[in-house]
Amino acid sequence: MATKLIECVPNFSEGRRPEVVDAVAAAVSRVPGVILLDRSSDADHNRTVLTLVGSPEGLREAILNLYEEVAKHVDLTQQSGEHPRMGAVDVVPFIPVRNATMADCIALSEEIGAAVAERFHLPVFLYAESAKRPERKLLSAIRKGEFEGLSAKMQDSAWTPDFGPGQPHPKLGASAFGARPFLIAYNIQLGTADITIANAISKAVRASSGGLMNVQAMGVFLTDRNVAQVSMNLLNYEKTPLYRVQELVKAEAARFGVPVTGSEVIGLVPQAALLDAAAYYLQIENWSPALVLENTIMEKASDAELVSR
Amino acid sequence: MATKLIECVPNFSEGRRPEVVDAVAAAVSRVPGVILLDRSSDADHNRTVLTLVGSPEGLREAILNLYEEVAKHVDLTQQSGEHPRMGAVDVVPFIPVRNATMADCIALSEEIGAAVAERFHLPVFLYAESAKRPERKLLSAIRKGEFEGLSAKMQDSAWTPDFGPGQPHPKLGASAFGARPFLIAYNIQLGTADITIANAISKAVRASSGGLMNVQAMGVFLTDRNVAQVSMNLLNYEKTPLYRVQELVKAEAARFGVPVTGSEVIGLVPQAALLDAAAYYLQIENWSPALVLENTIMEKASDAELVSR
Numbered sequence: 001m002a003t004k005l006i007e008c009v010p011n012f013s014e015g016r017r018p019e020v021v022d023a024v025a026a027a028v029s030r031v032p033g034v035i036l037l038d039r040s041s042d043a044d045h046n047r048t049v050l051t052l053v054g055s056p057e058g059l060r061e062a063i064l065n066l067y068e069e070v071a072k073h074v075d076l077t078q079q080s081g082e083h084p085r086m087g088a089v090d091v092v093p094f095i096p097v098r099n100a101t102m103a104d105c106i107a108l109s110e111e112i113g114a115a116v117a118e119r120f121h122l123p124v125f126l127y128a129e130s131a132k133r134p135e136r137k138l139l140s141a142i143r144k145g146e147f148e149g150l151s152a153k154m155q156d157s158a159w160t161p162d163f164g165p166g167q168p169h170p171k172l173g174a175s176a177f178g179a180r181p182f183l184i185a186y187n188i189q190l191g192t193a194d195i196t197i198a199n200a201i202s203k204a205v206r207a208s209s210g211g212l213m214n215v216q217a218m219g220v221f222l223t224d225r226n227v228a229q230v231s232m233n234l235l236n237y238e239k240t241p242l243y244r245v246q247e248l249v250k251a252e253a254a255r256f257g258v259p260v261t262g263s264e265v266i267g268l269v270p271q272a273a274l275l276d277a278a279a280y281y282l283q284i285e286n287w288s289p290a291l292v293l294e295n296t297i298m299e300k301a302s303d304a305e306l307v308s309r
Numbered sequence: 310m311a312t313k314l315i316e317c318v319p320n321f322s323e324g325r326r327p328e329v330v331d332a333v334a335a336a337v338s339r340v341p342g343v344i345l346l347d348r349s350s351d352a353d354h355n356r357t358v359l360t361l362v363g364s365p366e367g368l369r370e371a372i373l374n375l376y377e378e379v380a381k382h383v384d385l386t387q388q389s390g391e392h393p394r395m396g397a398v399d400v401v402p403f404i405p406v407r408n409a410t411m412a413d414c415i416a417l418s419e420e421i422g423a424a425v426a427e428r429f430h431l432p433v434f435l436y437a438e439s440a441k442r443p444e445r446k447l448l449s450a451i452r453k454g455e456f457e458g459l460s461a462k463m464q465d466s467a468w469t470p471d472f473g474p475g476q477p478h479p480k481l482g483a484s485a486f487g488a489r490p491f492l493i494a495y496n497i498q499l500g501t502a503d504i505t506i507a508n509a510i511s512k513a514v515r516a517s518s519g520g521l522m523n524v525q526a527m528g529v530f531l532t533d534r535n536v537a538q539v540s541m542n543l544l545n546y547e548k549t550p551l552y553r554v555q556e557l558v559k560a561e562a563a564r565f566g567v568p569v570t571g572s573e574v575i576g577l578v579p580q581a582a583l584l585d586a587a588a589y590y591l592q593i594e595n596w597s598p599a600l601v602l603e604n605t606i607m608e609k610a611s612d613a614e615l616v617s618r
Contacts (some may be wrong), residue, residue: 053606269600278590282572289576294580
């Protein structure tokens with residue numbers, strides 16, 4: 001069996017004290033089989049986002065270490081920042097990367113969420129694909145009222161947590177755990193400086209105004225380049241693939257006689273999203289990920305440890 | 310340092326005795342860090358092609374094992390088949406796969422070629438990217454005259470081998486070692502049954518008649534589908550990328566009013582060839598392989614052993 005590789009992006013409520021962020025980052029990255037891909041702190045938000053990738057077992061240990069370290073340093077009764085939060089560790093999403101399914105990530109969010117609730121005596125809510133109730137799908141609904149309103153909110157049995165006590169932890173609040181697909185931040189540049197055209201295209205392609213599911217979009221003007229851009233989040237590239245978004249933006253731009261001049265990926269993009277685009281544009285009839293040399297190598301190297309130290 | 314991963318495709322002159330092929334395959338696949346991706350024997354050709362992938366050290370051991378086993382069973386004075394051959398192990402190409410350059414493969418072909426020449430007392434010629442003389446670039450030039458003509462051919466100092474004795478081994482002949490790019494076998498289906506159109510397009514796109522460098526092409530009629538096809542070998546997808554071939558075939562087909570209805574990959578295709586196509590069609594301005602999630606993971610997992618057992 002090839003190693004399951006899962007991404008985990010814990011958000012915690014400290015973005016001002018570098019020594020605390022260092023200690024938390026060290027606590028997760030010392031775990032064998034876990035790689036810290038990125039860390040990003042914002043002082044105004046007073047929040048840090050870690051991007052980890054690892055095996056299910058490795059991530060379990062890393063997240064428990066993270067709570068232990070955060071609990072030493074963060075007390076929400078003393079913390080404030082621009083970013084809404086209900087927990088010292090606010091939200092812990094799990095994303096399938098390789099040899100792992102969404103079901104694996106749901107199971108892992110439940111397993112680690114339950115372990116955290118038990119060890120640290122704090123309520124854990126399951127959100128996104130892991131949500132057990134429709135009203136818990138959106139993190140914003142769970143977090144509404146934030147840490148300060150949580151104690152009152154949880155009096156209502158509608159907000160009984162999925163794991164842990166019926167009251168928030170006095171210093172650590174509560175956490176949301178859940179599985180979600182990889183989010184691709186993708187921008188398309190137009191051959192015009194007219195922001196109204198970028199806005200019109202954005203409105204046409206995004207889900208909220210009748211466009212493609214799993215697409216968020218807005219027009220942005222790039223001052224330094226004097227170019228209008230369709231700036232997007234693609235929330236589920238498997239169901240709503242990159243190439244379909246690209247082709248729809250092109251088609252909508254054509255009504256204005258405006259070409260697509262380029263695009264950009266912000267952050268990272270999963271290999272599968274690009275391979276799907278190649279298979280579409282090259283019209284490969286016998287397309288399968290097994291046609292890719294590297295995938296076949298990985299498959300045959302079945303007992304190789306993909307991530308180990 | 311990430312592990313260098315190199316493909317090696319030794320061809321040896323036995324395709325009729327399964328027990329011999331089994332023994333040779335076992336001799337290479339027992340080496341740690343070497344994976345046998347494919348084996349393909351042809352009885353008419355009396356020849357077997359193994360596709361291995363592994364670390365430089367692993368491949369060195371595997372190729373020495375292969376010679377040892379072949380030397381036990383194959384005697385060219387007793388062997389015949391349709392496929393031209395000058396050696397019991399005829400040709401040993403090395404192809405960069407991951408974290409390895411063409412220079413790495415040239416160096417490895419020299420290192421293993423020299424080791425084989427010394428241990429087995431046979432002449433080794435460097436060909437393809439490893440060739441030290443222009444007239445040794447093509448395997449067919451080195452092999453001309455085959456095993457039976459080799460002894461006379463090597464009287465001429467023009468055919469002094471790069472390693473080993475100045476005379477062929479009495480039973481094993483001589484071998485060619487060299488580095489080359491990955492070959493992609495790629496076919497494009499046309500919206501016509503007219504083979505003359507597929508032939509005309511093939512002539513337009515292939516190197517031999519003025520088309521794209523590194524492209525071999527011919528028209529093929531698919532009887533079962535009643536469809537004409539442009540059947541191609543892409544000899545260097547880095548210099549002459551897949552998408553450029555696709556677009557040129559489309560453009561040439563357009564003069565006949567014929568659409569491209571699909572394509573197919575025969576065998577395997579390196580990930581990079583498809584990622585380049587995606588970056589082209591999606592017009593990604595900030596394209597870099599480092600944008601790919603899995604590549605960044607591999608990069609960060611720098612001390613992980615990619616292939617180990």
